[in-house]
Amino acid sequence: MKIRLPHIIAYSLCAIVLHSCTEDYFDFDKLKVEPINPELALPLINSSLSPADIFTAEEDIEVLKTDQDGLITIFYNSDAFSIDTKSIFELKNQEYSDKVTLNNVEVIALPIQGTITKSYNTSYPFENGNNTRLDSMIVKSGLLKCNLVSSFQHGGNVKITFPTFKANGVPFSFNLPINYNGNIPVYSNSSISLENFKIETSQGSSNQIPVNYELTLNYSGQPISSSDSIGITIQTENLEFDSFYGYAGQQSISFPEDTLLLNLFKNAIGGTFNLAEPKLFIQTINEFGVPLELSFSKFDATTTNSGVIPMQLAQNPISINAPSTPGDSATTTIILDKNNSNIPAVISALPKNFIYDFSVLTNPNGDVQQNFVQYSNEAKAKIDLELPLVGSVNRYALVDTLDFNFDDAGDLVKSAIFRTNITNSFPVDANLQIYFTTQDHVILDSLFDGSKQVIQSSTVDFLGKTISPNNLTIDTKVDEFTLKNIFNSEKIIIKADMSTSNAGQTIVRFYDYYRLDVKLGLKAKFNIEID
Template sequence: MKKILALLVVVMLFGSCIKEITDTIDKATKTNGVKWSPHIALPLVYSELKVTDILEETGDLKYIRVENDGSLTAIYSDELVSKTAEDIINLTDQNYGETFNLTAGELATLNTNGQVVVSYNRTFDYVFSSDEIDKVHLKTGDIDLSISTTLQHDVSMRMILPEMKKSAIGFDETIAANYSGTLPNQSSSNIDITDYIADFTKTPQGHSQIDATIELTITKQGSNPIGALESVSFTMDLTNQGFHEVHGYFGSDDFSNGIQTLNLSVFNNSSSGSFTIADPRVKLVFENSFGVPIDANIIQFDGTNSSFNTVSLTGYPSPLPIPNLTLADIGQSKRDSFTLDKNNSNLPAYINNRPHENVYEVQVISNPSGPSVRNWFTDDSKLKLIVDIEVPLHGTAKDYEVERRQPFEFELEEADQVEEIMLRLHSENGFPVDIATQIYFEDTTTYTVLDSLLTTDLLIMPAADVDGNGRVNQINPKTIDVVFDAARTDLIMQANRVRIVARFNTTTIGGSQPDVKFYEEYQLLLQLGVQAKLLLNQEL
């Protein structure tokens, strides 16, 4: 928008003129005596402005595309990224434990032989809400083992998990509780299981279970007694789990990211008039790296202009074309897309509403059909939506009005020495657009319009002529002068804000407005000068 306002250079550069005028007056007021009325002329600006200069000042513009015929298309873009699988899937802590009561035979063997080895086979359930887990490659994790016994003898416990492997070697850890005179006899250990791969499919259930072997070795210590009822208890806690990959069935989850807003700043200050784009396009690109069926639908896509008129976009497919991935695609991502244009949607009406605020919401649900296939995720799996709004600079404008307010300050130390200030603007408009403008000087403390730059709205830059194809074939130069006498100068010195209003009309031929295109070579030449007529005193 900054460069669009550059088209209103009379106002934008007026502030830069002030310093030149003030410096000149300061020099002149150092002399006294005889009065005369010189004219001091200062060339201030020589500028060439292209269409690309205007567009590149809109902060949300992604890029400008030059088409094969040299015409221009502005691309506005927004990107919506879902939460990652790591953010959504929480591998909850798993807690296991049991107390083993030694049989009379086992205690007799210990007493006779001085040692007894007892093994137990168990199947541990992996509790994962109502979901099912098949395999997990752990990025982080710990196993906390502990044993506690009533025996006044040395006890070791070996925990074997053959389907939890690292570098093809199963988990196999031993913890020892050597009797030191205190009961209960206890010990604990923490084992890092980073990069282990646990397979929970090797039991008859086929998911969410893992087999374990627990081996107790009890070694008699001296003549310490052996009671008739002796026991060994253990706990095993699986904690702090993060994953590189996780496989299973994970139910129906909502991956939606809520309402999003895309601002088109080129429309921010438009207030009235009509504006048409011949062939706007909206392209939605979906990038998926989830190994799970996805159902996505647009819940809302509304564009609101500065007059608070809202148009809802229609024509998009339901459901949206989200690519599905198989197990062979793990770690990859796939893309699919669709494009809305004037032939399959109400997009022209949507864009011609001048929607500076575009609000959209996409609902994303996994496994919409239930457990039809097994799922997989990597820690970084996500769904990405890219919205590209393509605005070809090809269309019409009729009394299309842009308005902006900005602070203003104009001070002259020797204001009584100013008899007259004149600004001269020479333009050579290579755009097929008439530009009329008015600038109001306002006092916000009294809500008063003190003066205006021009006595009437003035066509300061006439449109260039176009041929039958809507392409510029002749530039129309124009020179205008704006004069501020002492009284008007005094008024604008009281202003603290300016309101800039510009009205645009594309070229009219035979009473009608053909669609015009903006081409890469189009440019606007601006020359601005200031002439100050001063009252000076000098003593001879």
């Protein structure tokens, strides 16, 4: 608010002159000019501090919630982490190589029979690191690539069957032709999409993928030897799953340090605020069928009064529940309150933020239960601070700053009285002082003698709720030295520190309609010389 007295004075003088004009005044020979000493009453500031002004920053007004009676609860929340499927478990490409040969009996039989068929059954381990175990999965996307290299100078075919790779319940098989045209080696390859396939490991051999080869050779009349062979390479590429069952392994997932910023006491410069029921919630929602463990290596509060205060956690590490059925989720909630933590002391010290650093461990107890993971699953955590404004206040100090400018009116003021009207509906006593400062907040003078003016609390009922406000009017006559400082000021700072009764021990309640209204007016007598 800008206050420019020369404009007000000019309007006032015009009113005085116009009111005094008669026809004789147009005879300038009769005009006699006397000094003018008007006395004006001017409003200077009108400040109204609400609970939002006192307890939160302007940008955080939405954190104040009220019940049906207007009782205020302050909420802050922060998303601590979010873990997607690939953070929990990600499939690695598998690669297997094998060789099929003929024994001496089969070498002798081929020229005689003209065609021979040989079966070769084996299995390959599903290797995904971290002691992972695959029981079954539904494939979302990915390819199966097979490459064949034959040194046989004979044509034929290799049929490859994956008994536990099933599409629509049917085991998957395909053929790799051996097209001999007089040159060796003979190459053959195939690439097959595995989308929507169900893949299982063999029941009798844990974490093994069975593969059956069936080699058919047609005699071409060329030589044949037991050293001839067919080399086969099988690879998966870009394999992703819709659902996975097995054991996802044990791994630690680290997160960068994070901060829950509190503007709760941004306007406060000191004092304590002892809340009766502050609570801090750590809540996780886990959609993975994988037990998790949340460990905090750091959870500190940075406070106005006491520097850094480590939080005392009721549990650390925190076991995070897992759902028992795919598609469900499990919620784990840890509540820190006055009974199991130091949260009351932390809030009393006027925290600016909470800083935390943590990690999440999958399967903390090892392979003790079957895991399930779906592609769209996630696990997330949030940290919520809930502060019902029921408690006591002791010398809780706050400030409000207003623009103020007398321009060049100082030389015109002969004397002045400042009138301060105060209405206090807060259930706290307040010590008030009004400072006049430069643009850079350097204090030039203050309005009240002594340290501060005492404002009495509102009248409250047995619950600590205001039933009637307290009103106070203060007239302050200022001397010339103080006037000079006031005229040179550019800002007004209103400072109040508040306490509940009994030396800040009485429990009271704060409602959204409470106000501390401060109105400052100036009654000034001006000395104006007219040349």
